[in-house]
Amino acid sequence: MSVKLTGTMWQQFFQRSTSPGLSLQGQIREMLVSAILDGQLPLDAPIPSSRELSAQLGVARNTVVIAYQQLADEGYLVSHERKGHFVNPAMLEGRAQPAGATPPPAETAPTPSARSPEWGRRFRFRPSLQRNIAKRADWQSYPYPFLYGQFDPSLFPTSDWRECCMKTLSALEIGEWAQDRILRDDESLVRQIRTRVLPRRGVWASDDEIVVTVGAQQALYLLADLLVGTDTPVGIENPGYPDARNIFSSRSSRIVDLDVDADGLVANALLRICDYVYVTPSHQCPTTVTMPVARREALLDMADEADFVLIEDDYDSENPFEGEPVPALKSLDRHDRVIYVGSLSKSLAPGLRIGYIVGPAELISEIRGIRRLNLRHPTAFMQRAFALFLSLGHHDALLRRLSAAHHERAACLMQALDRHLPEFRYRPVSGGSACWVEGPAWLDAAELAREAEAEGVLIEPGSVFFNVESPPANCFRLGFSSISAGDVEAGIRRLATAFRRLEPAGRA
Numbered sequence: 001m002s003v004k005l006t007g008t009m010w011q012q013f014f015q016r017s018t019s020p021g022l023s024l025q026g027q028i029r030e031m032l033v034s035a036i037l038d039g040q041l042p043l044d045a046p047i048p049s050s051r052e053l054s055a056q057l058g059v060a061r062n063t064v065v066i067a068y069q070q071l072a073d074e075g076y077l078v079s080h081e082r083k084g085h086f087v088n089p090a091m092l093e094g095r096a097q098p099a100g101a102t103p104p105p106a107e108t109a110p111t112p113s114a115r116s117p118e119w120g121r122r123f124r125f126r127p128s129l130q131r132n133i134a135k136r137a138d139w140q141s142y143p144y145p146f147l148y149g150q151f152d153p154s155l156f157p158t159s160d161w162r163e164c165c166m167k168t169l170s171a172l173e174i175g176e177w178a179q180d181r182i183l184r185d186d187e188s189l190v191r192q193i194r195t196r197v198l199p200r201r202g203v204w205a206s207d208d209e210i211v212v213t214v215g216a217q218q219a220l221y222l223l224a225d226l227l228v229g230t231d232t233p234v235g236i237e238n239p240g241y242p243d244a245r246n247i248f249s250s251r252s253s254r255i256v257d258l259d260v261d262a263d264g265l266v267a268n269a270l271l272r273i274c275d276y277v278y279v280t281p282s283h284q285c286p287t288t289v290t291m292p293v294a295r296r297e298a299l300l301d302m303a304d305e306a307d308f309v310l311i312e313d314d315y316d317s318e319n320p321f322e323g324e325p326v327p328a329l330k331s332l333d334r335h336d337r338v339i340y341v342g343s344l345s346k347s348l349a350p351g352l353r354i355g356y357i358v359g360p361a362e363l364i365s366e367i368r369g370i371r372r373l374n375l376r377h378p379t380a381f382m383q384r385a386f387a388l389f390l391s392l393g394h395h396d397a398l399l400r401r402l403s404a405a406h407h408e409r410a411a412c413l414m415q416a417l418d419r420h421l422p423e424f425r426y427r428p429v430s431g432g433s434a435c436w437v438e439g440p441a442w443l444d445a446a447e448l449a450r451e452a453e454a455e456g457v458l459i460e461p462g463s464v465f466f467n468v469e470s471p472p473a474n475c476f477r478l479g480f481s482s483i484s485a486g487d488v489e490a491g492i493r494r495l496a497t498a499f500r501r502l503e504p505a506g507r508a
Helices: 007-017 024-037 050-057 061-073 158-168 171-177 187-201 215-227 242-249 269-273 293-306 361-374 380-391 394-420 445-453 485-502
Strands: 077-080 084-087 210-213 234-238 255-261 276-279 309-313 338-343 355-358 434-438 475-479
Touching (some): 007 024, 050 061, 158 394, 171 380, 187 338, 187 394, 210 215, 215 242, 215 309, 215 338, 234 242, 242 255, 242 276, 255 269, 293 309, 380 394, 394 485
Parallel strands (some): 276 309, 309 338
Antiparallel strands (some): 077 084, 338 355, 434 475
């Protein structure tokens, strides 16, 4: 039952229910909307006058006046002359009663024998039991987050992205992206992917050979949904990307573990029993090695001979530190043996979730169909904003800045490892934003991660990348996309401190 709020109650409600990112006017509006829709304000008494509420909250009266006027214009408040503003009862019509407000009729009460479904036996599989990369939700509160693929606000092109979003919100643009596109993508984004993004990787495609996805992750899920059955043999790199393994294993019981060496995926006889092979040739996940052209050509030859299809995840490929990037596996494909998966948002902000698939038109048409069943299409607003970001040259400029920043951070990281952890071996970093590290044989990287966390350092233990009964415990990944060059050495020094505490007696 609603009661009239006192000045102290208004202050507490204001502090509890508003978002700090909003303006004062927006916070007052949010507070009042919440109070109205949650039924916390009486319908028969006026809300405080603008003068009273401004005094109670310690804000300018005009700020409250504007908020009241907006809510009156939208029907939340009604103004009665010489009485003030009241909650509009019409805003609460048609809302369900709070639980317990009205007891259910006797005939609908559950009988003593009724019970909930046994959900455990209904699940097709349990995603919660799959092994996944774990990252703390509060990672930004740690001073030394060596995590792969995370966001660095210091590198985010705020003004450029805001410009593109504002242009997308113009009246003319809204008419384009606000409609339900059903199967279609934003034509301007597809064109930018075809003419601006793919040529950087040596890939050429027509518009009907490209489909936009909610990140590369959804791309893999759609491919598994369309192509993989319960007994379809799918080859996965080992070590390899855990989410890809989890996606394909959720469909098929025949996952084939494929070896990785210093040149990436090994082209051996195991590939011949696969229908599909998932591969990360540009920067192998997690070891970061780049597959040479000769190995890529051998892989394509074997795909032709054994009639399997390659799913190329071209993640982290756009910023080599020296020379030109090795062309994508898809660029060497002459017989539609490669399905190409890419991401646009990983370089800008992972939370934007924009990816794409490139493949033969027949495949892409069916992917659009299954995507429609899944979510129809990725948000058209984000597609149009990203198309503008690409067309105005902001994305290319961002890639240059990222390459320079990551190059500097990688150099600092390798120097710090050499100086503070000489017992460790690592893959020299030639691009991307991560380093694969192998500690002494006795090391448990998961234990090191726990010890390092106390020092403010976050690392990613490597056992999750292996699909074996007893995965190596001494490997881990150090990402540097979200830590500044100036913090790298201090972070590695603290990691070394944590490591020394774990050293067995006699080894220190």
